[in-house]
Amino acid sequence: MWQTQAMTTGVLPQLDGELRERFRRTQSERTLPIARMAYAAGAAFMLLFVAWDALLDSGAIFRTLPVRGACAASFAALYVFAKPAKAAARLNLLNLLASLTAGFGVAIVMAMLPRGFDLGIAGLTMVTFAGVVITPSWRGSVNGSLVVMAAANFVVLLTSQGWFTLAQINGFLGASLALAALLSFFLEQRHLRAFLLEVQLERAATTDPLTGLYNRRYFIETAERELARARRYSKPLSVLMLDIDHFKRINDTYGHPVGDEVLKTLAREAAPLLRKLDVLARLGGEEFAVLLSETGGDGAALLAERLRKSLSELTVRALGATLKFTVSIGCAEVMVNSQGEDILSALERADEALYKAKESGRNRVVVG
Numbered sequence: 001m002w003q004t005q006a007m008t009t010g011v012l013p014q015l016d017g018e019l020r021e022r023f024r025r026t027q028s029e030r031t032l033p034i035a036r037m038a039y040a041a042g043a044a045f046m047l048l049f050v051a052w053d054a055l056l057d058s059g060a061i062f063r064t065l066p067v068r069g070a071c072a073a074s075f076a077a078l079y080v081f082a083k084p085a086k087a088a089a090r091l092n093l094l095n096l097l098a099s100l101t102a103g104f105g106v107a108i109v110m111a112m113l114p115r116g117f118d119l120g121i122a123g124l125t126m127v128t129f130a131g132v133v134i135t136p137s138w139r140g141s142v143n144g145s146l147v148v149m150a151a152a153n154f155v156v157l158l159t160s161q162g163w164f165t166l167a168q169i170n171g172f173l174g175a176s177l178a179l180a181a182l183l184s185f186f187l188e189q190r191h192l193r194a195f196l197l198e199v200q201l202e203r204a205a206t207t208d209p210l211t212g213l214y215n216r217r218y219f220i221e222t223a224e225r226e227l228a229r230a231r232r233y234s235k236p237l238s239v240l241m242l243d244i245d246h247f248k249r250i251n252d253t254y255g256h257p258v259g260d261e262v263l264k265t266l267a268r269e270a271a272p273l274l275r276k277l278d279v280l281a282r283l284g285g286e287e288f289a290v291l292l293s294e295t296g297g298d299g300a301a302l303l304a305e306r307l308r309k310s311l312s313e314l315t316v317r318a319l320g321a322t323l324k325f326t327v328s329i330g331c332a333e334v335m336v337n338s339q340g341e342d343i344l345s346a347l348e349r350a351d352e353a354l355y356k357a358k359e360s361g362r363n364r365v366v367v368g
Helices: 002-009 017-056 061-081 084-112 116-134 138-158 163-206 216-233 247-254 256-273 297-312 343-359
Strands: 237-244 279-284 287-293 316-318 321-323 327-333 365-367
Touching: 017 061, 017 084, 017 163, 061 084, 084 138, 138 163, 163 216, 216 237, 216 279, 216 287, 216 343, 237 247, 237 256, 237 297, 237 343, 247 256, 247 321, 256 279, 256 287, 256 297, 256 316, 256 321, 287 297, 297 327, 297 365, 327 343, 343 365
Parallel strands: 327 365
Antiparallel strands: 237 287, 237 327, 279 287, 316 321
8 A cells, every 4th residue: 555655646754664764774875875975076176176266366275275175174074984884874964064064165265265256156056966966865955955055144144245145145046955955856756666666576575465474485584594593692493383274164165255364364363462573474375384583492382372372262254254263383493503403394393293283183282
């Protein structure tokens, strides 16, 4: 549902909190290398502009050099602080500081040079549009542009340049701000749509379409990672195999649509009984699996019994039919200290325990 809405309207707030945060993190990680190049270019250009200052006024170089040098040093510092491992989360702040540096630097130099306010407007406009490229969100881009405007206004008022100059600068920068905000907004929406498409493809590859649970592929991949972590930190790990009892009879008696509702009911009601770190997946047909991190065999058996009991108390009402169902569960603790053990062998032991539960009368838990 959220995918269709967001892809149609392109409105970011429709994303849930976790997905919105992931999108912003993706945006920052994508933009960070560009921002670092912009910081390096800013430092280089600030020093190169000293030659331009000398062409305009040979005596001005001694006044503008300290300002240009301070700005170049600030950009160099931003480049150093913008390390990929740490800077993505605070990229908007770094870009705001970059806008502050560029805005004040250009505005102060404008006040020092003859006809500086006539020539420097183009520089401030370029700073405004550069912020669009290096800022991951359109709100951050607007904030950076407002900082540039505020810096220019502050310098104009401080140097008593007059209302005409103030109006001239604000006219150009206001128009630049509007265009930059519009461009930045549409860029963000374009990236949002690409991000949502990527999420849809990812979920299609890892999710069972009927129940919304993870599929076999995701379960095995996650379980292998958890096994490696369990071995590294000497933590227990267990797996459960669940199978709906007499599921073929349910399909034959009530029809496959009702059988589908039973599968969805199991998925919906079992998930709240698990912890957030546990992984519930549909392996295929009426067969489900649960990965229990940091849980030994005894804990897994207790949880399996709670699952069995809770599911046996449910009543499914669908398409005019009313029925109850039960599950059989096999448990197995993964032997994390045995190098010969892998997730597939642990699942085989859990499956053997499940088979014994079926042979023993169903609706029970057996530990393998």
